[in-house]
Every structure is written in C-alpha cells, then in structure tokens.
Amino acid sequence: xxxxxxxxxxxxxxxxxxxxxxxxxxxxxxxxxxxxxxxxxxxxxxxxxxxxxxxxxxxxxxxxxxxxxxxxxxxxxxxxxxxxxxxxxxxxxxxxxxxxxxxxxxxxxxxxxxxxxxxxxxxxxxxxxxxxxxxxxxxxxxxxxxxxxxxxxxxxxxxxxxxxxxxxxxxxxxxxxxxxxxxxxxxxxxxxxxxxxxxxxxxxxxx
Numbered sequence: 001x002x003x004x005x006x007x008x009x010x011x012x013x014x015x016x017x018x019x020x021x022x023x024x025x026x027x028x029x030x031x032x033x034x035x036x037x038x039x040x041x042x043x044x045x046x047x048x049x050x051x052x053x054x055x056x057x058x059x060x061x062x063x064x065x066x067x068x069x070x071x072x073x074x075x076x077x078x079x080x081x082x083x084x085x086x087x088x089x090x091x092x093x094x095x096x097x098x099x100x101x102x103x104x105x106x107x108x109x110x111x112x113x114x115x116x117x118x119x120x121x122x123x124x125x126x127x128x129x130x131x132x133x134x135x136x137x138x139x140x141x142x143x144x145x146x147x148x149x150x151x152x153x154x155x156x157x158x159x160x161x162x163x164x165x166x167x168x169x170x171x172x173x174x175x176x177x178x179x180x181x182x183x184x185x186x187x188x189x190x191x192x193x194x195x196x197x198x199x200x201x202x203x204x205x206x207x
Contacts (some may be wrong), residue, residue, distance in 0.1 A: 003041075005109050021058050040109060044108075
C-alpha cells in the first residue's frame with residue numbers, strides 16, 4: 001500500500017482500540033521513537049477512511065505527546081538513553097535538529113486502509129497486536145545486549161528477586177524465572193508438583 005505524510009492533527013485517535021499501555025511503557029515508547037525516528041517510516045500508522053487510527057494507535061499517541069514537548073524536555077529524555085549517548089556528536093546534533101523541525105510541523109506517515117467493513121476494521125485492530133511467535137530466551141541472553149533490549153522496550157526479563165541469572169558449563173548466560181502457583185486443593189497441587197519435578201523443574205513448596 002502507498003504511504004503518505006500528513007499533518008498529525010489530521011489523524012484521529014481510535015477510542016475503541018482495546019490495546020492499553022502503562023505509563024512506564026508509554027514513556028519507554030516515547031524514548032524509543034525519539035532515538036530511532038526511522039521506525040516511524042518503517043511502521044507507518046494505519047488509518048481508516050475517516051482517518052481514525054487502526055494500527056499504530058500508541059505510536060500516534062506518543063507522537064502527539066512529543067509534539068507538545070519543549071526542546072529541553074526532548075533533550076532530557078534523549079540524554080538518558082544509552083543508544084543516544086553511544087552516537088557521535090554529529091549524530092546527536094542531527095537527531096535533536098530532526099525533532100526541532102518536527103515540533104514546528106508535526107507530521108506522520110500513514111497508510112490508508114480503505115474499503116474495510118466495520119467487522120474487518122475490528123479484526124485488523126486485534127490481529128495487528130497479536131504475537132503468535134515466542135522469544136528464544138537463550139539467544140536473547142547470549143547474542144543481544146540486555147541494556148539495548150530494555151531500551152527498545154523488550155522486558156522479557158527484569159532484574160528482580162524472582163529472576164536468577166547464572167552460567168552453564170560453556171559460559172553461556174542462563175536465565176530462569178520463578179513460577180508461583182497458588183492452589184487450594186492439596187491433591188491437585190501435589191500432582192502438579194510431582195509432574196513438574198519429573199520434567200526437570202526445580203520445585204519448592206511454601207506455606
């Protein structure tokens with residue numbers, strides 16, 4: 001489909017989109033877009049015939065927030081970002097200049113999804129946010145920088161008391177997360193306990 005650049009004010013927020021985002025995640029999305037605006041061209045906002053966002057609702061919200069920020073607020077967020085601080089002085093200057101121009105004329109790239117029925121619009125909004133695959137945790141741990149993954153909004157693991165980091169015999173990072181199961185039926189819980197132990201999981205019972 002053909003993309004086009006329109007004024008941000010021409011796009012309407014979809015109030016019926018069932019996708020929510022926490023404030024922390026929203027701030028992370030803003031930072032992610034600020035440091036990597038090319039992502040907006042690679043993932044344009046999808047709008048319906050009435051210019052209401054069908055896909056990219058959160059990106060649209062984040063862009064709208066950025067448009068309201070001052071240069072100092074944008075710079076403050078960027079200078080806290082690892083990837084921004086790893087850039088050259090020229091790259092950082094160019095990025096700050098990019099957002100200064102954006103603030104003067106807030107725009108976004110869109111794709112128009114015309115001729116969709118109401119049912120197809122609903123279907124698209126759900127399917128656009130469904131992830132069918134699963135992360136390869138070993139590959140993420142061994143071949144990707146955890147700080148980068150966190151900056152990019154991927155928190156498949158976090159540093160907390162429920163996480164154990166270790167290394168196997170080859171020196172590869174191993175990440176394991178605790179699963180807490182609550183059950184009022186002792187017999188059922190005992191059966192699950194035994195099954196998980198048989199499958200090689202380390203299990204502990206706590207009152």
